[in-house]
Amino acid sequence: MFLLHSVVLLLSTSKDVNSGRYFSLLQQLYNIKRRFAAGATMKVVLGTNCKRLGRSLADELKCGVVEPEMRRFPDGDLYVRCAEELDKETAVILQTPFTDPMIVEHRLVQDAVSNAGAERVISIAPYMSYSRQDKPFKRGESASAFPVLDWLASGCDELVLVDAHNPDIIGEGGKIHNLVPAHSLARRLGGITDVVLAPDKGAFERAEMVAKILGKPCEHIRKTRIDAHTVKMDAGNLDVAGLRVAIVDDIISTGGTMLKAAQQLKKMGALKVYGLASHGMFSKTDLSRLQEGLDIVAVSGSLDTPVSTVDLSQELSNIVKELD
Structure with missing residues (x-):
């Protein structure tokens, strides 16, 4: 913490503080300092698929695991609740939104962890449905990759895809990231x-x-x-x-x-x-x-x-x- 405080102080007095690069770094360091001071931690939140990968990720991060409560209403709608308090924590959701029901589940889990107090939400979509439908070939067709990505990105601070079929759907400098697992x-x-x-x-x-x-x-x-x-x-x-x-x-x-x-x-x-x-x-x-x-x-x-x-x-x- 002392070292982090020293780095923040050094940057804040730098003559280059107004440059975009240093300002961005300074903001990141302030955020890290604030989260350490608040005792912020992390939890991996599991969806109904990829649980083995989710538990392996939690082991790598040395953090706990949360499994939201899920059930179906009589009319078939999905009920999702994160019973665990996530105040001041980062919720890392790991679930493949493969097939339409899993896309809806992922988005509702995002909402649930936010309502449980998560300070940050990082969503990981190991395989992203619709990512291959990235352009219309006929008039009136939906380029489905974009509305689906936009919907999932709207519920989190960062969205991580794994080896998207066409990385161009992501763009640059935003909250969506593509990991090529070389x-x-x-x-x-x-x-x-x-x-x-x-x-x-x-x-x-x-x-x-x-x-x-x-x-x-x-x-x-x-x-x-x-x-x-x-x-x-x-x-x-x-x-x-x-x-x-x-x-x-x-x-x-x-x-x-x-x-x-x-x-x-x-x-x-x-x-x-x-x-x-x-x-x-x-x-x-x-x-x-x-x-x-x-x-x-x-x-x-x-x-x-x-x-x-x-x-x-x-x-x-x-x-x-x-x-x-």
């Missing part, structure tokens, strides 16, 4: 891969981030159409013969493209092929087919799946600490 994906791969591939050029930046953390080469899969029924895939300038290859993407849905890539890579001599993504939306049938064609299938806990082995809790903890 470190989490890299930790899952550990020392078991020799090269990282993106499934296409658009996914290269994410794959390159993972590759740099691991200190491995990176390329994107190139596709060449041979005829109406045949598409050839290759790994660009990389020779994958005898190597362990990780394909990294933002989302695996049916997994058809990743499975075809894995089959082609193995024909090219790849020793092992892994498929990793931030999100997994596959059915049991799709997953079974993927596991037959890939040596490892791994996604995060943004949606609960049998292969949710990419742990986001450390990276989420870091961004929560930065935002609080």
